[in-house]
Amino acid sequence: MAAYTLGIAVPSGPGGYELLTTPFAAALLSFLFPGLGQASVGNRGRAAIVALPTLAVLGVFALILIFDRSSLFGLTPNQGLLTSLLILDLMLFVYHLWAVFDAYMLAGKARPDRFQRGAFPSKWATALSVGVLVSGTIGIHAAAAEVSISWQHALSCNTGATPCWFDISYPQCGSPFPADAEFGIVGVNKGIVFSANPCLSTGDGPPELAWAGGVRAQLYANTGNPGPALSSRWPNNQTSPRQCDASAVPGSDTADCAYDYGWNAAADAYRTAASAYVSLGLAPAGATSTPSPNVWWLDVEIINSWRLDTTFNVAALTGAVAYLQSVSTAGIGFYSTQYQWNQITGGTSDFSAYPSWVAGADSAGQAVGICSAKGFTGGRVALVQYPAGGFDADLLC
Numbered sequence: 001m002a003a004y005t006l007g008i009a010v011p012s013g014p015g016g017y018e019l020l021t022t023p024f025a026a027a028l029l030s031f032l033f034p035g036l037g038q039a040s041v042g043n044r045g046r047a048a049i050v051a052l053p054t055l056a057v058l059g060v061f062a063l064i065l066i067f068d069r070s071s072l073f074g075l076t077p078n079q080g081l082l083t084s085l086l087i088l089d090l091m092l093f094v095y096h097l098w099a100v101f102d103a104y105m106l107a108g109k110a111r112p113d114r115f116q117r118g119a120f121p122s123k124w125a126t127a128l129s130v131g132v133l134v135s136g137t138i139g140i141h142a143a144a145a146e147v148s149i150s151w152q153h154a155l156s157c158n159t160g161a162t163p164c165w166f167d168i169s170y171p172q173c174g175s176p177f178p179a180d181a182e183f184g185i186v187g188v189n190k191g192i193v194f195s196a197n198p199c200l201s202t203g204d205g206p207p208e209l210a211w212a213g214g215v216r217a218q219l220y221a222n223t224g225n226p227g228p229a230l231s232s233r234w235p236n237n238q239t240s241p242r243q244c245d246a247s248a249v250p251g252s253d254t255a256d257c258a259y260d261y262g263w264n265a266a267a268d269a270y271r272t273a274a275s276a277y278v279s280l281g282l283a284p285a286g287a288t289s290t291p292s293p294n295v296w297w298l299d300v301e302i303i304n305s306w307r308l309d310t311t312f313n314v315a316a317l318t319g320a321v322a323y324l325q326s327v328s329t330a331g332i333g334f335y336s337t338q339y340q341w342n343q344i345t346g347g348t349s350d351f352s353a354y355p356s357w358v359a360g361a362d363s364a365g366q367a368v369g370i371c372s373a374k375g376f377t378g379g380r381v382a383l384v385q386y387p388a389g390g391f392d393a394d395l396l397c
Contacts, residue, residue, distance in 0.1 A: 024133075026107035030099045031133045037103025046106070050099050053092070097137050165394035167220070167385065168208055173199035177211045178391045184212030185297065185394065188272050189222040192304060193265040194233055201276035209276050215290070220297035220335055220357075221269035225261060225316035226305035228252040235260035241322065255315040258307070262319030266298075270327055293330035297357050300336040302343055310346035317345065321354070333357055334377055335385075341376040352378030357394070361386040364395060371397035 030037030035051025038044075166178040169187025178184075186208045189195050199205040209217055228234045234252060236245045241263055242256035243249040249256070274290050277283035283291045298320055306313050317334075324332050333355040334341075341347065356375025361367040367384035375381040384395045 023104045023107040027100045027104040027133050030103035031096075031137060034096060034099035037099070038106055041103070041107045043106055046102075050102065053095055057092075093137070096140075097134065100133055100137060165383070165396055166388075167392050167394055168211070169220075170197045170199060172208065173197075174205040177206070177208070178389070178393075181211070183216075183218070183396075185218040185220055186212040187222075187299070188219050188269045188276075191222060193222050193224050194268050195222075196272045200272065201279035207276075207280055209273075210280060214280065214282050215277075215292045215294075218295040218297065219269075219273055220299050221266060221320075222299045222301075222304060223262065223265065223317060223320055224304035225258050225307050225313045227307050227312070228257065230305060231261070233261070233264065235264055238264075241319070255312055258312040258315040259319035259322075262316035262321075263323045264319075265316075266320035266323040270323070289327060293328055295331040295333070296324050296329050297333050297335045298324075300334055300341060300344055302340050306344050310344065310348070313344050314346070314348050314350055317351070321351070331355075333382055335359060336376055338376045349378035355380050355382035357383040357385065359385045361395075364388070364393070367395040371395060 026037035026040050028037070029040050030050070033051070034054050035047040035049075037047075038050050039047035164182040165185070166181045166183075167185035167187070168177055170190045186200065187197055188200060190197050197208065199208045201207045201209055212218070228236070234244075235257055236252050238244045238257075238260050239246050242259045244254065244257035244260045245252040251257075270290075271288070273294070274283065274288055277290055278285060278287050283289075298317065300317065321332055334351060335357040336344075337358065337360045354377050356377045356379060358370050358375065358381055361370055361384050364386055367386040370384045371381050373381060381397045384397065385392050386395060387393070
């Protein structure tokens with residue numbers, strides 16, 4: 001005599017096994033692969049029909065893997081494809097659920113005289129076992145649908161159809177910020193070096209750093225190189241990290257002085273950010289570093305002061321990069337346009353290892369095209385800025 005646990009037959013005696021023809025066992029088999037449950041009760045014709053859709057889907061994928069693997073893994077999905085996959089998943093869910101119930105019902109009708117009274121599990125056990133299978137079926141297809149929806153949203157962000165990244169700074173003080181932004185970049189300065197954005201933390205308006213995601217925020221800092229004649233913060237007599245107009249190395253108008261100026265400007269921006277985190281309660285009082293490494297962007301624009309000698313400007317930017325490297329950021333990049341980069345740096349490729357955040361796109365469509373081009377630094381394009389809803393949106397490349 002066979003014993004049953006939740007409707008699954010186990011060995012009935014030496015060398016003997018009962019077929020898995022109980023309703024739960026048949027349903028379980030069709031849950032694992034549609035059609036197996038129908039086959040287990042001896043209805044092979046119905047099993048073939050039930051299994052056909054699954055076999056067809058698997059066959060298509062197998063042919064692609066054998067003959068055109070690159071088209072599957074190199075595929076760039078579009079909204080139409082992802083929507084079709086979502087509809088297919090819904091259809092497969094209905095089909096899968098029907099296959100489970102159909103196997104359960106077939107097994108219940110097959111040879112009822114075979115089972116003695118008490119051989120079947122209780123109604124509660126049956127309900128529980130069937131509920132588990134139904135929940136599993138729903139869970140599998142819900143997870144697939146969630147992946148498809150996530151891909152659709154990501155694709156919408158990545159094509160600019162739905163603006164997901166925005167950047168703001170001091171011009172937005174006291175004004176509404178972009179709503180529903182998934183990622184934010186915020187300016188640390190008030191348009192020029194050695195100046196603080198009054199709305200970065202608690203100040204003249206809602207804290208922009210909090211809007212940008214707090215510890216997740218990406219930050220950008222202004223850069224410049226006005227030279228000793230125009231700057232009240234020129235690093236005369238500074239000996240580290242480079243010597244500027246020191247006794248051993250006289251002269252204030254040198255590349256080393258420009259390097260120190262860039263270093264100092266970046267250090268001031270970093271201190272401003274660290275202080276803002278303290279003000280927001282996201283870093284302990286007295287903290288001199290941000291609570292977690294941020295991505296930093298160096299804003300290189302002709303609206304700021306620069307030297308005609310581009311080698312000095314490159315030295316200043318090199319100093320800024322060196323400082324940010326010394327504080328272990330999550331990444332460093334540059335914000336500019338090709339024209340401004342050429343005017344300020346002479347089109348240097350010294351920073352080709354760093355990504356470009358490209359300004360100046362007129363639309364999301366144009367931003368998508370810029371993403372595929374080389375960045376002004378000579379490296380890859382990471383972000384492209386474009387107007388959206390009265391704000392500066394950014395396309396993640």
